[in-house]
Amino acid sequence: xxxxxxxxxxxxxxxxxxxxxxxxxxxxxxxxxxxxxxxxxxxxxxxxxxxxxxxxxxxxxxxxxxxxxxxxxxxxxxxxxxxxxxxxxxxxxxxxxxxxxxxxxxxxxxxxxxxxxxxxxxxxxxxxxxxxxxxxxxxxxxxxxxxxxxxxxxxxxxxxxxxxxxxxxxxxxxxxxxxxxxxxxxxxxxxxxxxxxxxxxxxxxxxxxxxxxxxxxxxxxxxxxxxxxxxxxxxxxxxxxxxxxxxxxxxxxxxxxxxxxxxxxxxxxxxxxxxxxxxxxxxxxxxxxxxxxxxxxxxxxxxxxxxxxxxxxxxxxxxxxxxxxxxxxxxxxxxxxxxxxxxxxxxxxxxxxxxxxxxxxxxxxxxxxxxxxxxxxxxxxxxxxxxxxxxxxxxxxxxxxxxxxxxxxxxxxxxxxxxxxxxxxxxxxxxxxx
Numbered sequence: 001x002x003x004x005x006x007x008x009x010x011x012x013x014x015x016x017x018x019x020x021x022x023x024x025x026x027x028x029x030x031x032x033x034x035x036x037x038x039x040x041x042x043x044x045x046x047x048x049x050x051x052x053x054x055x056x057x058x059x060x061x062x063x064x065x066x067x068x069x070x071x072x073x074x075x076x077x078x079x080x081x082x083x084x085x086x087x088x089x090x091x092x093x094x095x096x097x098x099x100x101x102x103x104x105x106x107x108x109x110x111x112x113x114x115x116x117x118x119x120x121x122x123x124x125x126x127x128x129x130x131x132x133x134x135x136x137x138x139x140x141x142x143x144x145x146x147x148x149x150x151x152x153x154x155x156x157x158x159x160x161x162x163x164x165x166x167x168x169x170x171x172x173x174x175x176x177x178x179x180x181x182x183x184x185x186x187x188x189x190x191x192x193x194x195x196x197x198x199x200x201x202x203x204x205x206x207x208x209x210x211x212x213x214x215x216x217x218x219x220x221x222x223x224x225x226x227x228x229x230x231x232x233x234x235x236x237x238x239x240x241x242x243x244x245x246x247x248x249x250x251x252x253x254x255x256x257x258x259x260x261x262x263x264x265x266x267x268x269x270x271x272x273x274x275x276x277x278x279x280x281x282x283x284x285x286x287x288x289x290x291x292x293x294x295x296x297x298x299x300x301x302x303x304x305x306x307x308x309x310x311x312x313x314x315x316x317x318x319x320x321x322x323x324x325x326x327x328x329x330x331x332x333x334x335x336x337x338x339x340x341x342x343x344x345x346x347x348x349x350x351x352x353x354x355x356x357x358x359x360x361x362x363x364x365x366x367x368x369x370x371x372x373x374x375x376x377x378x379x380x381x382x383x384x385x386x387x388x389x390x391x392x393x394x395x396x397x398x399x400x401x402x403x404x405x406x407x408x409x410x411x412x413x414x415x416x417x418x419x420x421x422x423x424x425x426x427x428x429x430x431x432x433x434x
Contacts, residue, residue, distance in 0.1 A: 009027050009028045009029065009404060010025065010026070010027055010028075010036075010072075010074055011025070011026050011027075011028055011033075011080070011397060011400035011401050011403075011404055012024070012025045012026075012065075012068065012076045012078065012079040012080070012397075012400070013025075013026075013079060013080045013081075013082075013393055013394075013396035013397040013399075013400055014061070014064070014065070014079045014080070014081050014082070014175075014180070014393075014396070015082045015188065015390075015392040015393040015396060016043065016046060016057075016061065016081065016082060016171065016174075017043055017046065017049075017084075017212055017213055017214075017392075018043060018046050018047060018048060018049065018212060018213030018214035018215070018235065018237060019042070019043055019212075019213030019214075019236065019237060019328070020040050020041065020042060020043050020213070020389075021040070021041050021042075021043045021046075021060050021061055021063075021064040022038070022039070022040045022064065022390060022392075022393040023037075023038075023039045023040075023041075023064040023065050023067070023068035023076070023079070023393075024037070024038050024039075024068070024390070024393045024394065024396070024397045025037045025038075025068050025069075025071075025072050025074070025076060026378075026380075026397050026400075026401060028401045028404045028405060031377055032377035032378060032379060032401075033377070033378045033379065033397060033398070033401045034379050034380045035378060035379065035380040035381045035385075035397070036071070036072045036074075036380065037067075037068045037069075037071035037072045038068070038381070038382070038385045038390065038393070039064050039065075039067035039068035039071065040064065041060055041063045041064035041067065042060065043057075043060050043213070044056040044057065044059065044060045045057030045058075045059075045060065045174075046060075046214075047214055048085055048086055048214035048215045048233065048235075049083075049084040049085025049086065049087075049088075049167075049188075049212070049214065049215060049231075050085045050086070050087065050167050050170075051167070051170040051171055051173075051174055054170065054173065054174055054177070057174045058174050058177045058178050061174060061175065061178040061180070062178045062179070065079070065178065065179075065180065076180070077179065077180065077181060078180060078181035078182070078183050079175075079180050079181075079182070079183060079400075080183050080184050080186060080396045080397070080399055080400040080403075081171070081172075081175060081180075081182050081183075081184070081185050081186070081396075082185075082186055082187075082188035082191055082392050082393075082396050083128070083163065083168065083171060083185045083186065083187060083188060084187065084188035084189065084212070084215070084217050084231070085163075085167060085215065085231065086215060086231050086233065087163055087164035087167045088128075088161065088162070088163050088187070088217075088229065088231055089125075089161070089162050089163075090159055090160060090161045090162070090228065090229045090230075091159070091160055091162075092133075092157065092158070092159055092160075092316075093116045093117065093119055093157075093158050093159075093160050094116055094155070094156070094157055094158070095112050095113065095114070095115030095116025095117070095118070095155070095156050095158065096112065096115060096153060096154065096155040096156070097111050097112045097115055097153075097154050098152065098153060098154075099137075099150075099151050099152055099153060099154050100152065101150065101151070101152055102150060103147075103148055103149065103150050104137070104146040104147050104148065104149050104150075104151065104154055105147065106147055108146075108147075108154055109135075109146065109147060109154075109156075112135075112154050112155070112156040113130060113132055113156055113158060115156075116130070116156050116157070116158040116160075117130050117158065117160065119160065121162065123165075124164060124165055124166065125162045125163065125164060125165060126162060126163060126165050126168065127160055127161070127162055128161045128162060128163045128168075128185070128187065129160070129161040129187060129190070130158050130159075130160050130161075131158060131159045131160075131161070131225060131226045131227075132156050132157070132158050132225065133157045133158060133159050133223075133225040133226075133227055134156070134157040134223075134225070135154065135155070135156050136154070136155035136156070136157075137149055137151040137153070137154055137155075138151045138152055138153055142223075144223075144224065159225075159226060159227055159228070159229075161187060161229055168185070171185075172185075183400065183403075184399070184400075184403070186395075186396055186399055187229070188210065188212075188217060188392045188396075189208060189210045189217035189218065189219045189229065189392075190219060190226065190395075191391075191392050191395030191396045191398075191399060192208060192210045192217075192326050192327070192350070192391040192392045192395050193208045193219050193221070193226075193395070194395045194398060194399070195352045195353060195391050195394050195395035195398060196208065196324055196326050196350030196351065196352060196353065196388075196391050196395075197221065197324060197350070198353070199224070201221070201322065201324070202221040202222075202224050202225075203222075203223060203224050204320075204321050204322075205220075205221065205222045205223075205318070205319055205320035205321045205322075206220070206221050206320055206321070206322050206323065206324060207219070207220045207221075207306070207309075207310055207313075207320050207322075207323045207324070208220075208221075208323075208324050208325075208326065208350065209306055209323060209324070209325050209326070209327075209330075210325075210326050210327045210391065210392065211235055211236055211302075211325065211326070211327035211328065211329040211330050212235045212236065212327050212328075213235050213236050213237045213328070214233075214235045214237055215231050215232065215233055215234070215235050216231070216232050216234055216235055216302060216305075216306070216327070217229070217230075217231055218230045218231070218232065218306065218309050220309075220310070220313050220318060220320060221320075222318045222319070222320065227313065227316075227318045228309070228312075228313045228316070228318060230309045230312075232302065232305040232306065232309070234298065234301060234302045234305065235327075235329065236258075236327070236328050236329035238298055238302075239258055239262065239295045239298050239299075239329060239332070240254045240255045240258050241254070242294050242295060242297075242298050243257055243258055243262075243291065243294050243295065246290075246294040247276060247278075247286065247290070247294070248278060248279060249276055249277065249278055249279060250277075250279055253276060253277050257274070257276055257291065258291070258295070258332075259331075260274075261274050261288055261291045262291055262292075262295060262332045262333065263291065263292045263295075263332065263333035263334050264292060264295065264296055264299050264332055264333065264334035264335050264337070264338040265292060265333060265334035265337070266292060266296070271287060271289075272287070272288045272289075273285045273286060273287055273288065274286060274287075274288045274291075292334075295332070296338075299332070299335060299338055300338070300342065303338065303339055303342045303343060304342070306323075306339075306343065307342065307343055310323075310343070320345070321345060321346070322345055322346040322347065322348070323339060323343060323345060323346070323347045323348075324347070324348055324349070324350040325339065325347065325348075325349055325350060325388075326349070326350035326351075326388040326391045327388055327389070327391065327392075328388065328389040330349050330350070330388045331349070331387070331388060331389070335349075336348065336349055349388060350388055350391060351386065351387065351388055351391075352378070352381075352386055352387075352388075352390065352391055352394045352395075378394065378397075378398070381394070
């Protein structure tokens, strides 16, 4: 990597969630990323991944970014932003082009994917990502990279992820009003998957369930490709709300109780008592088992919804062999054991893996499937932040670092996904010009 001034090697990532806004700043060097600061601020104005109050959201973003900048002494003016929410939808598509007996080039691959992406979209939706899932050359299926192979007809199956234009515009507007330039938008569960899943898991078939505050995002991989994505309307706040209502305590107190005593394990003979503070300020003592009795039904509901998505994927011929949970509420004691019992497959909790990652941009592969295999070490991350709570933010940081390390690749992979960013930026300019 050629020498640059220090600021040109600084990358910032912003995970905008329902419960918290996490800003992470890192410095990129030849061997990896040195994390300079991590800032987390309570999120306001965001509900289930969608902006519901622009002023409140802008205020929260400003405070998270300002805190991260103060820790580093470097003003944060641009960032890689995560996007999620109930408005995210996905579907399969197909495209084909003629090769005329010559060798397949990168440009041919791009044309084939563009052919598969040429679908009629409602006016209120826009393509965010296009993932190739299988290349077929002259009837031969299962080809991962056809470049250099000779043939007559190149076909491709793709999985297209779309988002609601209004939801994306509102998110970008909040960043704009916060003084942030949006370098790129990344699907949040995709970023989480990149930092938590292994290459072997993506090959044999795995579902990642990222339990956020308002929703849980699901992505399914098979044969190394992302094959399915979904959002279910249950997140960590639902567990907290159940505790708040069940014990008649304030929401903040319920959140504290959930984090300290929350468990999915059925310990009916456990007579240990815990201390809670009721709405009127009185201190009470209750059996610890009450907490598990309250949150278990919600946990079962979440897992049943996850099973429905996995069954839907299985029905489409995408079978998986294990599940990885990440996100803050994946830290609830016993959620892995309950999931194994309900979903009948191995389960683990996904912590950020800080030294073994392929290029996230290669996974996005909007118009390119060039094989950039890069391994980065992520250094300087304090132990308290090496947690499933920060999987998305660290994954976004990895994406930004990869862009800095390989600007030639960034220039060649700016297809479908960046198009909506540019459209919205133009929209801002037109509004300002009036």
